[in-house]
Amino acid sequence: MGPTDQSEALHRRARAFIEASLLAGGAAPPGEGRAAAILPPHLPRAAQGERAALPEAFDELAVALARHQAAQCAPVARLFKARGADAAAMERADQIPAVPCDVFRFARVASHPPEADERVFRTSGTSLGAASRGEHPFRTTATYELAALSWGERLLWPDGARLRVIVLAPPLDEVPDSSLGFMIDRFAARLSGPASWHVRGGELDAGGFARACAEARAAGEPAIVLGTSFAFVHLLEAALPGGATLLPPASRVMQTGGYKGRSREVPADELRAAISRSLGVPPAHIVGEYGMTELSSQLYEGTLAAALGWPGSTAPGLYLAPPWTRVTAVDPETLAPLPAGEIGLARIVDLANVDSAVAIQTADRVRVTGEGVELLGRASGAPPRGCSIAIDQMLGGGGP
Structure with a gap:
């Protein structure tokens, strides 16, 4: 063989x-x-x-x-x-x-x-420069997809809810070597509902995000907001049009990465509370994700699973x-x-x-x-x- x-x-x-x-x-x-x-x-x-x-x-x-x-x-x-x-x-x-x-x-x-590479994921290179980006080559992404979707479903939509997808990260066609972009793209395909991306060309589209939230409210359909903590900080610092961004009941948020804003570091608990206030999502419905380019699997906080009553979940801050x-x-x-x-x-x-x-x-x-x-x-x-x-x-x- x-x-x-x-x-x-x-x-x-x-x-x-x-x-x-x-x-x-x-x-x-x-x-x-x-x-x-x-x-x-x-x-x-x-x-x-x-x-x-x-x-x-x-x-x-x-x-x-x-x-x-x-x-x-x-x-x-x-x-x-x-x-x-x-x-x-x-x-x-x-x-x-x-x-x-x-x-x-x-x-x-x-x-x-x-x-034989089907896809190569690369690290962001933000701390050491683009020339020092790490690379993780994949001969096939089939196993990665199964792992990501299986655990994402277990911890992000364990109730089987039909969710609109609102993304605070660039779309995969802009960042084809991003493992996060790939994972979010697969989540959106699996959930199969309306999906929108609100970071394009390196710019946050706060107005488009607000409209997507309003559309979810008007349709009475819960949403899942997927994004980097960095993008959430910038969203909260932006002047959102009309200030009306509350999400429908049963919505949830996945955040990943660091917590630095334009000029300050935002503690994780402070950011969670601010997201909860701004989007109208219970704190327990905000789920932290831990992943990295060098892995094929991710860890999540068990807060949402706990809130929905599934056994074996954990307190905030535990993945x-x-x-x-x-x-x-x-x-x-x-x-x-x-x-x-x-x-x-x-x-x-x-x-x-x-x-x-x-x-x-x-x-x-x-x-x-x-x-x-x-x-x-x-x-x-x-x-x-x-x-x-x-x-x-x-x-x-x-x-x-």
Whole structure:
């Protein structure tokens, strides 16, 4: 079996795991918290007293992905060699060396050649300049789409509501390499109702946004507003025409990213309260999203699911990972896992990352418990020592 056939077989296994874990309704691997228990009533569930069987163990699939990546991706192979990690002998996901996010800026992290790319997602480059944008190549986006849509539905529209889509982000045709733009585009297609985008050419269209809200109110149809926290801050700083932007009942908001406005930083709780006041959406209906270009899966706050009465949800500020991912806090120096509740850097194993790196090491500070993942911001200054060493190892000893 050639590399492409191997990749396709692994994608099928990953998608089978995702689908089965959703049907399991709580049959997530041990230590994954409560997220898998949130199964909306309009989605199929295993019969009473039963649990849908997972096709294989989380660790088994994670190790299979790691072996494929180490065999087909030179930077991953160098990291394994430098760490003395024998892919053939691995049995657990926590044995897989994690690839730091910064590596995606300096090396191609892919198990397939560039000519096989279906799509390449790129980081924004806002902090280090466009020349330092990270790239995440995809041979196929089928597994990414399944993961994004499945968890988005679970945490953003678990009630199966028919929603209008109002977007505070550029449309995909303007940003074809944006993973957020791609995800929102797929959300709009899945929800299949009226959809509008209100950031074009780098400019916020506050008037168009207000009109879209008014149209939703006139139709009596709830809406989902999807956007970056940055765009929400600018919206709230704008003089909205007529000041009438209240959304219909049952509307909800997804926000993602940082909280900087034109001239100030806006604390997350302050922004949530301001969005609630301006749009007429209950605070619990405002859901934070955590994702990154280097991953294929996303985490969400469980606030909306909790408000709608589904079990297993969490308080604001705690994010739920899908059952096909594992988030662990690790020591910044050694990258060794820390006990539950201790603060460390987020290491994420994502089974939907089939053709790049199944284990990703971030510089985001987190506290992980059985209730969820608490985000505490990025580590300040230079890359943490553990990440810096790993970057050097992947680049063959000649770090950036």
